[in-house]
Amino acid sequence: MRSIVIIGGGNAGLSCAARVLRQQPRGSVRVTVVEPSPTHTYSPMLSYVGSGMAGLAQVCRAQRRYVPAGAEWLRRSVTLVRPEAHTVVLDDGSELDYDDLVVAPGIMPDHEQIPGLAQALDTPWAATNYDTQLAPKTWDLMSGLRSGTAVFTVRFHDVACGGVGYKPLFTACDYWRRTGVLQDLRVYAIVEAPEFFPEPKVAGHIARAMRRYGITAITGARVESVDPAVRGITFSRGGAPESLAYDALHVLPPHRAPEWIARSGLAGADPMGRVDVDPETLQHRRHPTVWSLGDAATLDTMSSGGAIRSQSPVLVHNIFEPDPARFQRYDGYTVAPITLSRRSLVLAEVDRRHCPEPSFGIRDLANPRPWTFAFDRFLQPVLYWQGILRGLI
């Protein structure tokens, strides 16, 4: 029986496991999911927790309910892969053999890259939706602000679904506008890229929202440090470092892949240490029985949960396709749902070259609409728990 080991029972790992079990004849494959956490996190909902529109109960569910029937769940962490020996080493020292390995452990915040960030997040004045425990603090902080300065950072290249960094910014501004305090606030967005979004139409929507709320946008800026003692954030735009004082700060921390990926010889030159796969076939460049998808893979596109919907069928097809000439190819499809207010959202769907790639050909998804907001907030979670994790979508 062919043995497939999947590292990580997140969005990528579980959707692959379910798809393999659905597609392969019963008894022909053994699927093992290695996942230490008893809870499964639906991270996109964290943006709504940080906007006061959802609670943590809507984010986390028991992992055992979603590991597909027929898969074995090993509640352990992987500490090393030995690709030459086709073996995975677990945190209790035991080893697991595989015929094919899917590496999907996601990425993790790396606070150390920004001096002072970890300390700032320990104070009441800074928060991030990129941490399950801190997302409720975002809303406490923003909804309690009546005057002063709010600063939001946006980054794309080393976080999951970078465009969602705009979500806390615009939902907070809309809240302040509705409650009549927006004119008493100075709001800054420190955006790492020179433009608001790689696709011009979406960038235009974001620029108009910035103007509508009176936000001062600082583009092409790299966050250098945070000083919690004086509540200051320092950034640079190529020249001398500049600083802003804040009363409320929402940060997107830089992320990196788990370090055992590099130690196992699975990373390439990627500064985040992600798995070095062919971005189209999802097969490892040097170890043909190793595959990767999701946030932990170098796929030459912005990572997102929505992107995994396109990656998972390609990966599962290719694992069972003996002839590489017949491999399917992933075009880099990804999505960033960006709320421009508390009732409207732009679904920015692009391919690897940042060209629009609308689902079902519906171009209107890239315009701010209440129904795209309702889709993202209410329907998408149902599709996730009932369809995506079960390998149906």
Ligand SMILES: Cc1cc2nc3c(=O)[nH]c(=O)nc-3n(C[C@H](O)[C@H](O)[C@H](O)COP(=O)(O)OP(=O)(O)OC[C@H]3O[C@@H](n4cnc5c(N)ncnc54)[C@H](O)[C@@H]3O)c2cc1C
């Ligand atoms: C705040 C926030 C908002 C987001 N909003 C959106 C959105 O609106 N739309 C969208 O499409 N995407 C969004 N995303 C991105 C989306 O959540 C991720 O792209 C997606 O979850 C990646 O799936 P993954 O399986 O690669 O990683 P994860 O979902 O992070 O899963 C990785 C799993 O691997 C496990 N693991 C880690 N290390 C090990 C190990 N050593 N051994 C075994 N298992 C391990 C972890 O416990 C985890 O369960 C958002 C992300 C965040 C953080």
